[in-house]
Amino acid sequence: MSETSLTSSARRRLVALTLVAGAALGVLATAGLATAVPVAADVSGRTAVTDRSELRAELASSAATVERGRDAVAAASAAVAEAKASGFDLGAITIDTSGLANVLNALSSDEAVGPTRAVLTANTLVETEIATANVAELRGRLDAAIAQKQAEEAAAAEAAAQAAALASANTPDGARSVAATIAASEYGWGADQFSCLDSLWTKESGWDYQAYNPSGATGIPQALPGDKMSSAGADWQSNATTQIRWGLGYIASVYGTPCSAWGHSQAMNWY
Template sequence: MLHDSRALRRASDAASARASVNSRRSRWILGSVTGGVIGLALTAGIVAAPAAGAELPDTVDHVTALVTGSDPLHKTVDDSAITIKLAKDAIAAADAKTAEVAGSGLDLAGAPAAVETQDLTAWIGQLGDRDSLSDRELTSLTAYTVTGTEAVVAETAALQASYDAAQQAKAAAEQAAAEAAAAAEALAQANTVDGAKATARSMASSQYGWGDDQFSCLNSLWTKESGWNYKAYNASGGATGIPQALPGSKMASAGSDWQTNAATQISWGLGYISSVYGTPCSAWGHSQATNWY
């Protein structure tokens, strides 16, 4: 009877140890140890009855040895199983991120575009055959694998950061390109005859308080001078642009883009008319009388 009780307790010990490995816990928790010891003590009392009381200390010592490391080979094997699981998870995450980055085609600005996992994979393979390893070899390989796992996790995090930065840079570049395209489209529209007239009407009203009567004179004046063409150029005299500034470089005072932007030319032309003639109608009257303004 005593022999059977001891065998039962040994089987219970082995089952508890296997369950501890399968739980994949990375740390041994003292509370769990205490609970396991108490549970085994209670089980021993029920199965073996008082007569087996003398054997109870042997059961407690055996379970404690599995947990605390007084039986180092068993504990190292259990730790290795957890280490392998964590390492495989790290490799899977690294490989997935490497594949995602490669598929994106993004430039990581010189940062590594992949996480190297070959060494860690090799160590996992060796740990998989841990029954053939000595205690010392098992301990060393487990340490290598833990260190390698930490390195792979860190490199994966760095790759993620580089990938995020590349995605942000791409988004910023796309936004800048879209804004540039929109600005170019707006400029092209403003540089048309109708666009230039609309700009001139708006500026004349908002900046000088000139109404439709003055705009009518301005329209007649600049239709005669340039046909509202911002590229107009008088080869014989050098007058340039919608207001036919002479020389055209005068319009640089209104903006450096005076050669390509009708609005800049119009801004300069309205200022010229205001300072020299007072109003567009006065400038138009002078043009009609002298053929220039």
């Protein structure tokens, strides 16, 4: 039996099948027979079947059970091989199907007739349920490990993309591109207004998010003091996009448009 545990549904099926096996064993014990009953034995008050065609008919009735059991053995072998090849730490990677293999061999024998066949069939069903449940449990652990790895890889890719976007936006050209996009999408300002904005912030900071004036004015929009920009994001000191969002909001609330702010700057040398 595998080192892994059965699911509750598998346990219920296992109990039911064990009762079937027990009932069959009771019939066998009443008849005074061992599991390997001879072909010529007298069972249930009748002469045991000796006709090989009838023996084959009895064996054929168990073909589905045998096929299902063999499929379970193959599935267990494949699951263990896949789990080992995955390289994940899944704990115990073992599914013992030796008991199922043994009872399958016995059920395939021509001597498995009458009550003996009933016992072997019930035992095969029990062992098949055990193997199937353990395959499902192992594959569940493998699927969970794969999903976790994929989630970690996706998170790492997202973090890398965000870092690349930040690095790009923190260059003067990148900051201009971000500003043009936000100005158009959030404020409806087109190329004419962006031209004024470009002139304004080129004069103020050269679009350098690290720009600092001895007066205390900071960043691309030259906020005074710089920590005003924290209202747009806690990363205002390191993120040009945060500074741009604050600066555009400031221009909209105080001057209405970048061109109005630029006109004030030209007249007063500040905005």
